Amino acid sequence: MKPKNIHLPFLYIILFVISFVAGKYLYKVEHFDVPLDHFGYAVDHTFKIRYLVNDSYSSGKDSPILFYTGNEGDIELFAQNTGFMWEIAPNLTALVVFAEHRYYGKSLPFNNSFEGPTQTGYLTSEQALADFADLVKHLDPDSTRPVIAIGGSYGGMLAAWFRMKYPHLVEGALASSAPILQFEGITPCGIFSRITTSVFSISSANCSANIQRSWKTMQDLFAKEEDRKFLNETFKFCKPLNSTDDLQQFFDYLVDVYGNLAMINYPYETNFLAPVPAYPVRAFCQKLEKKLEGKDLINALQEAVSIYANYTKQSSCLNYTTANGALGSNGWDIQTCNEMVMPMCSDGKNDMFFTVDWNLIDFEKNCLQKYKLKPRPNSVT
Amino acid sequence: MKPKNIHLPFLYIILFVISFVAGKYLYKVEHFDVPLDHFGYAVDHTFKIRYLVNDSYSSGKDSPILFYTGNEGDIELFAQNTGFMWEIAPNLTALVVFAEHRYYGKSLPFNNSFEGPTQTGYLTSEQALADFADLVKHLDPDSTRPVIAIGGSYGGMLAAWFRMKYPHLVEGALASSAPILQFEGITPCGIFSRITTSVFSISSANCSANIQRSWKTMQDLFAKEEDRKFLNETFKFCKPLNSTDDLQQFFDYLVDVYGNLAMINYPYETNFLAPVPAYPVRAFCQKLEKKLEGKDLINALQEAVSIYANYTKQSSCLNYTTANGALGSNGWDIQTCNEMVMPMCSDGKNDMFFTVDWNLIDFEKNCLQKYKLKPRPNSVT
Numbered sequence: 082m083k084p085k086n087i088h089l090p091f092l093y094i095i096l097f098v099i100s101f102v103a104g105k106y107l108y109k110v111e112h113f114d115v116p117l118d119h120f121g122y123a124v125d126h127t128f129k130i131r132y133l134v135n136d137s138y139s140s141g142k143d144s145p146i147l148f149y150t151g152n153e154g155d156i157e158l159f160a161q162n163t164g165f166m167w168e169i170a171p172n173l174t175a176l177v178v179f180a181e182h183r184y185y186g187k188s189l190p191f192n193n194s195f196e197g198p199t200q201t202g203y204l205t206s207e208q209a210l211a212d213f214a215d216l217v218k219h220l221d222p223d224s225t226r227p228v229i230a231i232g233g234s235y236g237g238m239l240a241a242w243f244r245m246k247y248p249h250l251v252e253g254a255l256a257s258s259a260p261i262l263q264f265e266g267i268t269p270c271g272i273f274s275r276i277t278t279s280v281f282s283i284s285s286a287n288c289s290a291n292i293q294r295s296w297k298t299m300q301d302l303f304a305k306e307e308d309r310k311f312l313n314e315t316f317k318f319c320k321p322l323n324s325t326d327d328l329q330q331f332f333d334y335l336v337d338v339y340g341n342l343a344m345i346n347y348p349y350e351t352n353f354l355a356p357v358p359a360y361p362v363r364a365f366c367q368k369l370e371k372k373l374e375g376k377d378l379i380n381a382l383q384e385a386v387s388i389y390a391n392y393t394k395q396s397s398c399l400n401y402t403t404a405n406g407a408l409g410s411n412g413w414d415i416q417t418c419n420e421m422v423m424p425m426c427s428d429g430k431n432d433m434f435f436t437v438d439w440n441l442i443d444f445e446k447n448c449l450q451k452y453k454l455k456p457r458p459n460s461v462t
Numbered sequence: 463m464k465p466k467n468i469h470l471p472f473l474y475i476i477l478f479v480i481s482f483v484a485g486k487y488l489y490k491v492e493h494f495d496v497p498l499d500h501f502g503y504a505v506d507h508t509f510k511i512r513y514l515v516n517d518s519y520s521s522g523k524d525s526p527i528l529f530y531t532g533n534e535g536d537i538e539l540f541a542q543n544t545g546f547m548w549e550i551a552p553n554l555t556a557l558v559v560f561a562e563h564r565y566y567g568k569s570l571p572f573n574n575s576f577e578g579p580t581q582t583g584y585l586t587s588e589q590a591l592a593d594f595a596d597l598v599k600h601l602d603p604d605s606t607r608p609v610i611a612i613g614g615s616y617g618g619m620l621a622a623w624f625r626m627k628y629p630h631l632v633e634g635a636l637a638s639s640a641p642i643l644q645f646e647g648i649t650p651c652g653i654f655s656r657i658t659t660s661v662f663s664i665s666s667a668n669c670s671a672n673i674q675r676s677w678k679t680m681q682d683l684f685a686k687e688e689d690r691k692f693l694n695e696t697f698k699f700c701k702p703l704n705s706t707d708d709l710q711q712f713f714d715y716l717v718d719v720y721g722n723l724a725m726i727n728y729p730y731e732t733n734f735l736a737p738v739p740a741y742p743v744r745a746f747c748q749k750l751e752k753k754l755e756g757k758d759l760i761n762a763l764q765e766a767v768s769i770y771a772n773y774t775k776q777s778s779c780l781n782y783t784t785a786n787g788a789l790g791s792n793g794w795d796i797q798t799c800n801e802m803v804m805p806m807c808s809d810g811k812n813d814m815f816f817t818v819d820w821n822l823i824d825f826e827k828n829c830l831q832k833y834k835l836k837p838r839p840n841s842v843t
Binding site (some may be wrong): 090118121198205218248457459 | 500517589
């Protein structure tokens with residue numbers, strides 16, 4: 082199989098929010114001017130970042146600020162899915178703030194345009210943290226309030242870095258699921274694949290083994306015209322698999338689904354990345370508990386994938402094509418091509434995936450070609 | 463008196479090194495590639511910064527690194543005048559490193575050109591610290607060595623910030639005479655003038671009082687042609703005082719001399735900013751111990767200033783004109799117009815100087831006009 086960009090788990094945070102319910106939590110929407118470039122004076126452009134604020138629990142100038150360091154997506158998504166902050170705010174008499182990350186949601190320096198490094202070059206974690214720092218100073222000009230940074234995933238990395246880089250502004254950080262060590266030369270590239278696999282293996286050893294076998298099974302079925310028809314009918318693809326590129330795209334989709342399921346394996350029903358039941362990996366693996374092969378395996382896999390792809394039974398077909406035009410995905414793709422170079426790979430032996438090598442040189446070539454960006458793989462470490 | 467740029471104390475570090483003796487300490491000169499912009503990807507320029515290294519005391523991979531965070535000037539100047547690092551290095555079995563600040567000495571991204579923000583825009587403390595961070599990673603790729611940042615004056619600010627901003631790379635910092643709180647809204651603008659005054663008052667109350675009176679005395683003498691002749695002959699100016707602009711320039715020069723004397727009031731002979739005796743303020747004030755007025759005051763002042771301006775008796779005339787074309791001064795002038803906006807003023811009552819107001823709006827206007835730079839007075843705090 083050809084190498085693929087397996088950084089997608091973060092990216093899909095945006096793409097899969099199809100049936101997002103009306104907000105549970107209330108806030109005011111505010112905007113704040115920031116310089117495009119905090120660390121240089123060659124360009125003099127400013128733009129507005131958006132933030133959400135709720136001061137109904139706050140008791141005044143001394144009460145803390147719970148500050149969500151927004152990640153790669155519309156900040157309202159994170160505001161509605163970070164219940165912990167809303168739960169603890171009343172007890173702490175805290176001001177609740179969700180700050181949107183530049184280049185995502187409505188915090189767009191060049192609207193929806195991402196044309197080359199002159200526009201995309203300032204989409205970095207350091208610039209985003211400097212936005213947040215300016216916002217903290219704006220919210221608390223006299224520095225009387227303790228500020229606790231909170232975030233999950235890339236937002237968690239930002240929370241940790243915010244505390245490290247701005248110790249005079251940030252008292253503490255809660256960095257949830259924050260892979261700050263997933264960079265060149267620090268963490269082996271296969272770790273994410275192994276951990277994802279273990280989440281499925283814990284549910285049932287047959288579950289991950291079935292997934293591991295499924296790739297070859299699907300390739301074999303795809304190779305024969307009659308079996309390919311079975312494959313297409315079983316999964317009810319919106320766009321049938323006609324080429325090996327289509328098959329590869331479907332495989333990539335499945336890799337992302339498995340990663341997402343592991344990441345959102347919450348003990349309650351959610352619709353954060355997609356509407357799923359409580360313990361979605363358990364629900365998924367219940368369909369693959371027995372050792373299965375051939376078409377039986379594919380039938381079971383289809384049912385299992387539906388737990389993620391069609392839990393609400395609203396979809397008439399399975400859409401495995403990813404919409405790269407979506408804003409959030411643009412942003413994260415760009416970040417992986419500047420400083421968020423997080424080596425990932427799989428070998429199909431120590432994990433349930435197919436072989437994907439990590440090749441930094443190819444990765445860099447691709448970034449230069451696609452975005453004219455030359456990655457700096459060690460810049461954030 | 464018209465307001466002046468009273469940030470010059472830092473700047474003169476470079477300008478006054480006239481009779482710099484042959485180096486006392488030995489090092490290898492090395493160079494290291496850094497990106498022009500560490501925090502953006504719009505420009506893809508790299509250049510070399512210079513650093514000086516001595517590994518003769520180091521015992522190997524575990525021994526510490528004493529890392530001088532170079533300031534606004536040729537790094538060799540600081541290497542030769544930071545004896546403390548050389549003194550403690552053998553006991554600590556330390557690697558001694560002096561890193562040159564970008565845009566100074568021989569670490570020039572655009573050679574000697576400082577043409578507009580596209581060239582000058584990356585002369586910031588954050589970019590310099592990122593250079594230093596890359597250099598630390600280069601010197602100690604496995605992070606086995608404790609790194610202690612050391613610096614004085616602006617270099618001391620950098621040492622402190624280096625520890626704060628890169629806690630994972632820097633174990634500790636010795637920030638000597640580092641005014642990290644001398645920024646908008648934090649420290650009153652008159653503090654530097656008052657402290658300078660107190661250094662002279664401690665030597666003798668008459669000393670600072672004489673200086674305080676001298677401005678008016680010189681203005682009065684300048685106003686009459688015969689007395690002006692006396693003034694010119696007494697000080698033996700290389701360029702006689704012919705206009706009020708000349709007089710102002712001489713006053714500015716004296717303000718800088720007094721600031722420098724206070725800053726280099728070491729208990730031993732030095733030639734760091736200029737060749738001076740041990741306790742140079744004491745030597746200076748010995749000439750102004752009695753209450754003096756009129757021409758007596760001027761005669762004594764001339765003798766006192768000679769302690770700084772002509773201690774080696776090599777100069778046949780007093781040069782009060784500052785060479786703004788000098789590299790180091792270009793750099794620091796630019797930095798005061800981006801993020802190093804350090805409010806300074808004097809009132810002639812609580813200090814021994816003439817009245818200089820601090821007016822941020824005028825200051826910003828001047829920066830825009832002179833360098834096309836819009837200062838961000840709170841960016842480093």
